[in-house]
Amino acid sequence: MTTEPATAARPRGARFDPSSYEARWRATWEADGLDVARDDDPRPKRYVLTMYPYPSGDLHIGHWYAATGPDIVARMYRMQGFNVMFPMGFDSFGLPAENAAIDRNIHPAIWTNANIEKMRAQFRTMGAMFDWSREVVTSDPSYYRWTQWIFLQLYKAGLAYRANGAVDWCPKDQVVLAREQVEGVDRRCWRCGTPVIKRDLEQWWFRITNYSDELLSFDGLDYPEPIKLMQTNWIGRSEGAEIDFPTEPDDVEAIRVFTTRPDTIFGATFMVLAPEHPLVSVLTTEDRRADVEAYTAAARRETEIERMSTEREKTGVFIGAHAINPMTSERIPIWIADYVLPGYGTGAIMAVPAHDERDYAFAERYGLPIRHVVAPRDGGVAEGSAYVAHGEDEVLVDSGAFTGMAAADAIGAITKALEETGQGSAAVTYRQRDWLISRQRYWGAPIPIVFCDEHGAQPVPEDQLPVVLPEDVDFAPTGVSPLQGHAAWQATTCPECGGPARREADTLDTFMDSSWYFLRYCSPDKSDGPWDRAATDAWMPMHLYTGGAEHAVMHLLYYRFFVKALRDLGHLSIDEPTLKLRNQGQILGADHNRMSKSRGNVQAPDELVDRYGSDTVRAFLMFIGPWDQGGPWNPSGIEGIHRWLGRVWGAALPEEARRSVPSAPDAEGEELVRALRRITHATIGEVTEDIEGFRFNTAISRLMELTNAVIREREAGLAGTPAYAEAVDTLLTLMAPITPHIAEELWHRRGHEGSIHRAAWPDADPALTASDTIELPVQVDGKLRDRLVVTPDTPAEEIERMALASEHVQRYLAGRAPMRVVQIPGKLVNVVTPRD
């Protein structure tokens, strides 16, 4: 295998002109299979992945930005001797295809495939080392067959279930959403931004909450702190107690509440149930029934936004019944109020107005008793508003046998007392809900379930997968799945009895497709299973995964859940999909808004690539700032990168440079050689660390500095010396991951055989980076006043003597003796003057 250009006539022009070689090298690399990762390659494997895109039809500058970072890291790993897999594919199911299809009267499959084809071509101009031989397209039946298979595995394991309940519905997209896919204070659809409403529907769910606790653990994972924090908050684990309050008059059934503050139970002066609570209709007394039903009906009509608003005044009604406080035996009234949410905890609370702001507001409004049971240890009670502190400095008051106990201890003590009498127990609740996976749209994988009148919901037998999407469907959104209208497709037989049955018409959330695509890349062509276990064992977990932080509590939670569930079902040997996660920042439009076609602020890379070449665009994007920061698009400065590459060109081809006469190795020349080798080897270490740490902007500035040094030395007559050749070859090698084309072109022009991308990543020689002399800043009272040039082994006493002898220092000492002299060896000297 060779990496010589495929074309026989290779242009030998001296001018820096990326268009003369970039496309040629891409063709050569592809023909040579440079980027194809082989399972049988004996070198240690590293799997690097960037989140695959949705095939919207156009690659914009944000795609380049996102993909170039991990491409650089993957390329460096390859040069460091790893067998690197860096695949790419398309997240091709989803609403935009369907909406575009409706607008243009074209089938989603045709629209999607055309976009994929276009984007593949655009992606190729990046020169990224994508292994296209492993490409995955999630809307392809050969892929979604296994998406359906995974659904069935979870279903059989009891991790998928069908349930009726209030769900979030996007009225514009005409589809339900998972809780994670509703964003912001005003609860908008993650895709289109329309405020969602609640609907009662029977839907399919995944029991992701079975894994809430395990998902809270990030042991051994190198994830950005904000992602860990967001996931932790989203899962929202709360420790407390569940307590049963018997009810009057008949104690039909006790009301179970969840509280994080069992220490305040002596202050529970009433109870509040969510209007939806099942016991409401049972407990409501006849005289209160009309009011209660009116309130419940009103609560149902409210939008989620209204109901969740903290601004709003609290409302509720008394249901006529009473409960018994198990600690005080006191008879307390039961109310319903919409500030108690049906989906959290038990949907019922013990209200402790003295120590909870919400209960306080409610009690104030309805004249309910407020009893303080926690007070500062040093006396005094915060009257008038809820007092919520409960640490070591607070003690229980008016709390029976527990009076005087530190509030921090009382939580455990009261929980224990309740446990002993069987009235309660320690409990943990989570804010996270199960994952709603049904979708009422066409362009997704059909849920592989059939309904039989006799046998109910039945899984489609695995040997009948995939359940293929029919093509002749009227997919205009109507609020029910378009497949519902396709009688011929829906009609099937029950796998249990062979009788007539009807297919589930909803499709699977496209987030399900993206929850396992990284597994498919390991063995994309496997036809008798979703993946080859030997391949996933060899490649997984991913060494590095990159993508946008906007997926913090969606994709990045789901894919962890999938890996854990599939592990427990015996299909994987790993606990986590990736060891290391990095988020790129977002490139905004020049107007500081998100790039979108409707705003007209989308920056296409094509025009820039035509003008400057891929390398310049790649390097410029990586140079504008820290990769995880992003920022508004501003092309000013791209010229600077282009100039830099032009200077590298000139430096690398000294025979074509203006002054390139090698000088005789005199003493001055030897010092220049040492200086050049010093910066060359220092740059190796710095660039390696910067790339490893995703600091591409500083990596590039180091490379620019090395370039500047090389050119300076060339002007000083060093061209043609071994040190010069070392510097240039090192520069090209270090640049290769960032600007792969020019590095390759110059590598070959300088006479090297084989691709630079198969060359070894250089090692820094520490002996060469050490300097003969160091420059020590001399401060007086922390301000720079002078500099000393000394050898590294100069004794401290000598340095101190020299520092004090400095006339600049003497001026500030004004004849006085220094109070002290601080020396940081090799770093600086600070002379401290006497204080008056």
Add this chain to the structure above:
RNA sequence: GGGCGAGUGGCGGAACGGCAGACGCGCCGGCCUUAGGAGCCGGUGUCGAAAGACGUGCGAGUUCGAAUCUCGCCUCGCCCACCA
């Protein structure tokens, strides 16, 4: 309301508690050009002729020494938000 993060030249941004402003853009000057929106060289935080003084959102503190650590404010961004 809660949580997290960020405020540094005209701009993007550098800076293990140790020389603030690396690198680049822009700008200014020069060279080369018939010309230049090309290329090359030099300068460029502010004030000041200079010596020097002052400078990292504001105010305190810790330290020999703070852009960096602590506390309090201000501004901006993101996440969560009646979660018991």
